[in-house]
Amino acid sequence: MLDTNQNNIQKRIRGRVLLNNVLKVLFFTSTTVGLIFLALLLYRVLTQGIGYLNGNFISNFPAPYPEEAGIFAGLIGSIMLIGIVAPVAIVIGVGTAIFLEEYAYKNRWTKFIQVNIQNLAGVPSIVYGLLGLTFFVYMLRFGYTLIAGGLTMALLVLPVIVVAAQEAIRSVPADIKEASYGMGASKWQTIRRVVLPAALPGILTGTILALSRAIGETAPLIIVGAATAIYTIPDSLLSKYTVMPIQIFNWTGRPQEEWQFVAAAGIIVLLIVLLLMNAIAVFIRNKF
Amino acid sequence: MEKAFKDETIDLDVQALIDNKRKKKSISGKIEKLVPAFLLLCASVSVLTTAGILFTLLRESITFFSSTSIFDFYTGTQWSPWSGHFGVLPLITGTLLITLIAAIVAVPLGLMSAIFLSEYASNRARKIIKPTLEVLAGIPTVVYGFFALTFVTPLLKSFLPGLGVFNALSAGIVVGIMIIPMIASLSEDAMNSVPNNLREGALALGATKLEVAFKVVLPAAFSGIMASIVLAISRAIGETMIVVIAAGASPALTFDPTRSIQTLTAFIVQGATGDTTFGSTIYYSIYAVGATLFIFTLLMNMLSQYISRKFREEY
Amino acid sequence: MQTITKNNQSAERPLGTGVKGTSVIKSEGTMEQNVFEINDLNLWYGNDQALYGIDMKVPQNKVTAIIGPSGCGKSTYLKTLNRMVEMVPTVKTSGSIKYKGEDIFSNKYGVEDLRTKVGMVFQKPNPFPKSIYDNVAYGPRVHGVKKKAVLDQVVEKSLKDAAIWDEVKDRLNENAFGLSGGQQQRICIARALAIEPDVILMDEPTSALDPISTLKVEELVQELKKKYSIIIVTHNMQQAARISDKTAFFLNGELIEFDDTDKLFSNPSDKRTEDYISGRFG
Known part of the structure; x- marks a missing residue:
């Protein structure tokens, strides 16, 4: 009687262990799906695009023939766009974070701003495009220009920078702030000379990740009118412009197969730029 | 002195x-x-x-x-703005179809990845796999769209000959892949914050890791996991470029995934890039569609925040 | 002893002040000046009162030790003297603290000015994540000194005064985090000295240090009192006895006894002081 019971238990344990091992394999396989997809995507893009990726592709403007088309306007446009997004979003974003962490009283109003920022981070990017279209393009009469696109993107990445900067500022130990106050430094002196330098690596890492999001965004820029056919470099904030994702989108939509290869080449350039930015972020995180 | x-x-x-x-x-x-x-x-x-x-x-x-009457807008079954029909239901079903497919792909894969990372993977494996998985979240959506159109759709077509060049299935799957890291990463965080002594208690009684995961960790991390899923679904609802590129621009009141459809977001792009003139009815319609989209995602985000706030109270 | 209610203690306070009063008369008799005059200081964290009617006169160019069991309010009291206690937003005070005759709570007297005169060294070494040089030069820079030559001079002198110059003079540009705990604490002292305050408040400065580093800091305190008035909080009675000229004993937010260190340790006037220094509680 007791023996059979033991046998049954043994059997059940074996069954349970077997199930555990089977599902472990299933879980691992599921994890690899995402990784395999990533590998496939990179492989496809590389093999399709590498043939079109050469000096001409980097330095050419858009063209009606796949062999002559290039990403120069998009590359420069993306860089110029970041040139607007970065200062605007960093100043406002870090400023907001300092305000919330160091100056604001912990009252309902502050909580409201905090929840509001959280919600903004969840607003679809295309809705920012609509805001930009109404406010920057029409109300401020910027039209379909670099500045309209840049400011729209700055608002889009703002919540990400605020949250990253808040976390970085919060992690500055209180005792070094006390040391500064203890020597008669004022609040702003303490923030500028102690808090911000100590929080800088965290702020920079978060900022670079936010900016790389801005580099890859397409939808809001379509709405605020980034052009596709640009044959000159923007020479002012009120110039027409294009960016890399818009170029890629445009090429992807064309029926002839060659344009797919051009799009793939464009994607390679875009991914390289993103890779560089992330490498910088990792470098900063490890260095400090 | x-x-x-x-x-x-x-x-x-x-x-x-x-x-x-x-x-x-x-x-x-x-x-x-x-x-x-x-x-x-x-x-x-x-x-x-x-x-x-x-x-x-x-x-x-x-x-x-x-x-346009708000009643007709939300009950109308035909969306063809250029001929004056503004019934938003086809765009809503299109959005829901994409979201549903994405969820079917991402929820099981994301959760199983999270369980693997949190309960089975060694520390070293986790440190390599998690950031690599998060790279998926950093890839621009236009790249996903390109991949859906030029690789996933032809691949699916070899199994489903009736599949259109533009279809909801391919776009939905790729949106799902895109949100996997969100579910995997946030769920893994939630599972990781389950105190280890709960696990050890069960393991000491002879439970397998699987039983620990399902009977101890998942229930304890439930609200964190739910919050991550809701957040990811909100992301899928708002996703634009993948559906613009791969799902086409044919508003259709259908749940047939092999057909071309149009989502709320995709129409906004179409409406803003077409010959739409400022001040026309179509111009205003993109804002009505945008408002609808905004309400959907806002509700999802608030739901996610509500769930995770409850989660914090548990510990 | 600890079961005595707050009211009872308040009632007994005159005894403590009486004892202290005589010592002040003696101080004034020898023409000594006071840096701080504290009158009827009360302090609350929210609704919880932490200090009860403190009266004290802190002499100049002496080491004044503050002892008492943990939670007795000695650290709170110290931080009130340079108003660092106000970092806690719910703090309320009543009574007056005069620093060289000026009311430190008055609107006319800026808190930054006060802290420039009354420096502080903290319990845990808390150097900035900067170079040794930048740590010491921080104060002068904040107060507008920018000239490199002047800063160099101030840094060298402060490090010498803090008895750490020889250990760090070859690596002034290295991060201060690379130093040992004891060295870090002396860097923090040098940092406080760099703006040449009149008073240095020390909040258990050796509690996080090993015995050898502690000894060095104690020697340093002896040296520093030639130029500065020092108020040091310590949980270590032997330390108070070794390095201070005067000692104040705090218990449950009250100043029980304040007298010459020799007198307080050999012949305390209050039974509670005697119990504490003889190790009967705390």
Whole structure:
């Protein structure tokens, strides 16, 4: 009687262990799906695009023939766009974070701003495009220009920078702030000379990740009118412009197969730029 | 008098220092007062952004609903704005179809990845796999769209010959892949925050890791996991480029995934890039569609925040 | 002893002040000046009162030790003297603290000015994540000294005064985090000295240090009192006895006894002081 019971238990344990091992394999396989997809995507893009990726592709403007088309306007446009997004979003974003962490009283109003920022981070990017279209393009009469696109993107990445900067500022130990106050430094002196330098690596890492999001965004820029056919470099904030994702989108939509290869080449350039930015972020995180 | 012992040269420095400070007092005092005002201004930008979004969507939608009845808009089954039919249901079903497919792909894969990472993977494996998985979240959506159109669709077509060039299935699957890291990463965080002594208690009773995962960890991390899923679904609802590129632009009241459809987001792109003139009905319609989209995602985000707030109370 | 209610203690306070009063008369008799005059200081964290009617006169160019069991309010009291206690937003005070005759709570007297005169060294070494040089030069820079030559001079002198110059003079540009705990604490002292305050408040400065580093800091305190008035909080009675000229004993937010260190340790006037220093509680 007791023996059979033991046998049954043994059997059940074996069954349970077997199930555990089977599902472990299933879980691992599921994890690899995402990784395999990533590998496939990179492989496809590389093999399709590498043939079109050469000096001409980097330095050419858009063209009606796949062999002559290039990403120069998009590359420069993306860089110029970041040139607007970065200062605007960093100043406002870090400023907001300092305000919330160091100056604001912990009252309902502050909580409201905090929840509001959280919600903004969840607003679809295309809705920012609509805001930009109404406010920057029409109300401020910027039209379909670099500045309209840049400011729209700055608002889009703002919540990400605020949250990253808040976390970085919060992690500055209180005792070094006390040391500064203890020597008669004022609040702003303490923030500028102690808090911000100590929080800088965290702020920079978060900022670079936010900016790389801005580099890859397409939808809001379509709405605020980034052009596709640009044959000159923007020479002012009120110039027409294009960016890399818009170029890629445009090429992807064309029926002839060659344009797919051009799009793939464009994607390679875009991914390289993103890779560089992330490498910088990792470098900063490890260095400090 | 107490400075009698001090070095004379330094003594002068200190006097100069104090003097300097007194002289600069007015300037630095002004900075001290100006800085918080400036920072408050910065903080108000985010509030103004929200106000701007609400105001924009509301104002243009009201204009739109003055010419098209809001009832017809939300109950109409035909969306062909260029011939004057503004029934938004096809766009909503299109969005829901994409979201549903994405969820079917992402929820099981994301959760199983999270369980693997949190319960089975060694520390070293987790440290490599998790960031690699998160790379998926950093890939621009236009790249996903390109991949869906040029690789996933042809691949699926070899199994489903009836599949259109533009179809909801391919777009939905790729949106699902895109949100996997969100579910996997946030769920893994939630599972990781389950105290280890709960696990050890069960393991000591002879439970397998699987039983620990399903009977101890998942229930304890339930709300964190739910919050991550809701957040990811909200992301799928708002996703634009993948569906614009791979799902086409044919609004259809259908749940047939092999057909071309149009989502709320995709119409906004179409409406803004076409020959739409400022002030036309179509121009205003993109805001009505945008407002609908905004409400959907806002509700999902608030739901996610509500769930995770409950989660925090548990520990 | 600890079961005595707050009211009872308040009632007994005159005894403590009486004892202290005589010592002040003696101080004034020898023409000594006071840096701080504290009158009827009360302090609350929210609704919880932490200090009860403190009266004290802190002499100049002496080491004044503050002892008492943990939670007795000695650290709170110390931080009130340079208003660092106000970092906690719910703090309320009543009574007056005069620093060289000026009311430190008055609107006319800026808190930054006060802290420039009354420096502080903290319990845990808390150097900035900057170079040794930048740590020491921080104070002068904040107060507007920018000239490199002047800063060099101030840094060298402060490090010498803090008895750490020889250990760090070859690596002034290295991060201060690379130093040992004891060295870090002396860097923090040098940092406080760099703006040449009149008073240095020390909040258990050796509690996080090993015995050898502690000894060095104690020797340093002896040296520093020639130029500075030092108020040091310590949980270590032997330390108070070794390095201070005067000692104040705090219990449950009250100043029980304040007298010459020799007198307080050999012949305390209050039974509670005697119990504490003889190790009967705390």
